[in-house]
Amino acid sequence: xxxxSLFKEFAKGTVKENPLLISxxxxxxxxxxxxxxxxxxxxGAAVIxxxxxxxxxxxxxxxxxxxxxxxxxxxVIIASFVTIVDLSMAAWVPSLSKSLGLFIPLxxxxxxxxxxxxxxxxxxxxxxxxxDGVGMGLGYTLGLxxxxxxxxxxxxxxxxxxxxxxxxxxANSVLVMILPxxxxxxxxxxxxxxxxxxxx
Amino acid sequence: xxxARYVIVLTGISLVCATLLxxxxxxxxxPIRQAKNKAVVEGIQKVLPEGTKADADNKVIxxxxxxxxxxxxxxxxxxxxxxxxxxxxxxxxxxxxxxxMVGIEGVPGSGLKVFNTSVLDMSKETPGLxxxxxxxxxxxxxxxxxxxxxxxxVKKDGGDVxxxxxxxxxxxxxxxxxxxxxxxxxKLGPAIVKGGSNG
Numbered sequence: 001x002x003x004x005s006l007f008k009e010f011a012k013g014t015v016k017e018n019p020l021l022i023s024x025x026x027x028x029x030x031x032x033x034x035x036x037x038x039x040x041x042x043x044g045a046a047v048i049x050x051x052x053x054x055x056x057x058x059x060x061x062x063x064x065x066x067x068x069x070x071x072x073x074x075x076v077i078i079a080s081f082v083t084i085v086d087l088s089m090a091a092w093v094p095s096l097s098k099s100l101g102l103f104i105p106l107x108x109x110x111x112x113x114x115x116x117x118x119x120x121x122x123x124x125x126x127x128x129x130x131x132d133g134v135g136m137g138l139g140y141t142l143g144l145x146x147x148x149x150x151x152x153x154x155x156x157x158x159x160x161x162x163x164x165x166x167x168x169x170x171a172n173s174v175l176v177m178i179l180p181x182x183x184x185x186x187x188x189x190x191x192x193x194x195x196x197x198x199x200x
Numbered sequence: 201x202x203x204a205r206y207v208i209v210l211t212g213i214s215l216v217c218a219t220l221l222x223x224x225x226x227x228x229x230x231p232i233r234q235a236k237n238k239a240v241v242e243g244i245q246k247v248l249p250e251g252t253k254a255d256a257d258n259k260v261i262x263x264x265x266x267x268x269x270x271x272x273x274x275x276x277x278x279x280x281x282x283x284x285x286x287x288x289x290x291x292x293x294x295x296x297x298x299x300x301m302v303g304i305e306g307v308p309g310s311g312l313k314v315f316n317t318s319v320l321d322m323s324k325e326t327p328g329l330x331x332x333x334x335x336x337x338x339x340x341x342x343x344x345x346x347x348x349x350x351x352x353x354v355k356k357d358g359g360d361v362x363x364x365x366x367x368x369x370x371x372x373x374x375x376x377x378x379x380x381x382x383x384x385x386x387k388l389g390p391a392i393v394k395g396g397s398n399g
Contacts, residue, residue, distance in 0.1 A: 035327040035328065036327060061213070064209060065209055065213075066202070066205055066206055066209060068202075068206060069206045069209060069210050072210060073209065073210060073213050076210070076213050076214055076217055077213065077217065079217075080217040080220060080221055083221055083224070084220075084221070084224050087224055087225060087228040087232070088224070088228060090228065090232045090235070091227075091228035091231035091232045091235065092231060092235075094232075094235040094236070094239070098321070098323045099323060099327070101323055155328055156327075156328040173328070175328070175329060175366060178326065178327055178328035178329060179326065179329070
């Protein structure tokens with residue numbers, strides 16, 4: 001019984017309560033970094049790490065942190081993990097760090113992380129919070145990847161930087177998909193598609 | 201005494217976080233510096249003809265007071281300065297600065313040509329559009345281009361540089377980098393050649 005409820009905490013983030021496609025949280029990076037699958041996966045991995053770690057720490061400290069100062073406490077914890085990710089990326093994957101640029105530090109103010117700390121980890125145990133963090137992070141990554149898949153494929157003719165539609169397509173790709181309007185179009189259509197499925 | 205507890209808890213969390221970050225900073229400081237240096241070293245190697253050597257530590261900064269000033273890395277073959285790799289930054293990129301390493305063969309006064317170019321930083325350009333300046337279709341047209349008195353310019357501005365379609369601004373910034381590099385080498389090259397090399 002305990003196992004199945006743990007799994008439920010994990011699974012809810014991927015589809016039913018997908019933070020990006022259902023709750024529409026974290027839209028700004030989702031529009032900005034989804035120009036390539038590599039960026040989307042890198043951003044997703046960073047979010048999974050920060051979300052899981054901050055969920056663990058918040059769950060551990062939930063009895064110690066007084067209600068009145070919980071928000072600043074959460075922000076300090078989240079900002080620390082984000083800085084760790086930022087520095088580590090600059091040190092060991094400089095190319096990814098360059099292309100994600102400002103959006104890594106901006107994870108601090110990503111509402112998904114604070115929302116999960118506030119709505120879940122502050123009220124639940126460590127095990128359930130880990131499941132929630134990984135699940136939500138994975139759900140967000142899936143959202144980013146599905147947007148980036150269409151944008152990179154149609155806008156540049158590549159997937160993970162490897163040409164799949166041939167040079168002829170690449171020379172005349174649908175440029176708008178790589179540009180900001182393509183992000184809005186793709187995200188809108190995917191969210192609409194998700195709504196359609198949910199209704200059935 | 202509730203307030204005292206607020207202060208203690210927040211101070212405690214902040215202290216632990218600060219200590220942790222200090223440790224992470226120390227661990228990553230050296231790799232970050234190396235990663236930045238590596239990009240420069242690889243850029244230098246790519247833009248110079250085989251057999252010539254340049255050193256990331258042997259450099260001449262054109263204007264010390266300007267962090268965006270071109271940086272000259274003299275290229276040496278058999279102890280003689282035969283050209284330079286010049287790191288040039290253009291502030292006219294589409295979203296910010298564009299940094300290009302330009303390899304110049306020859307010394308001022310005896311005919312210069314651009315040997316090759318390498319983009320060091322184009323993170324502010326539009327992916328898949330402005331970033332195409334790094335691809336052979338655009339970047340290839342610089343290779344072995346003879347340097348003349350006339351500053352280089354894209355076709356729209358009356359020059360003969362073929363811009364990436366839809367990315368004239370980035371193409372202009374790239375051209376600006378090459379011009380800056382040529383100017384820097386033309387101006388300071390003679391002194392560097394005279395001074396000889398220490399490589």
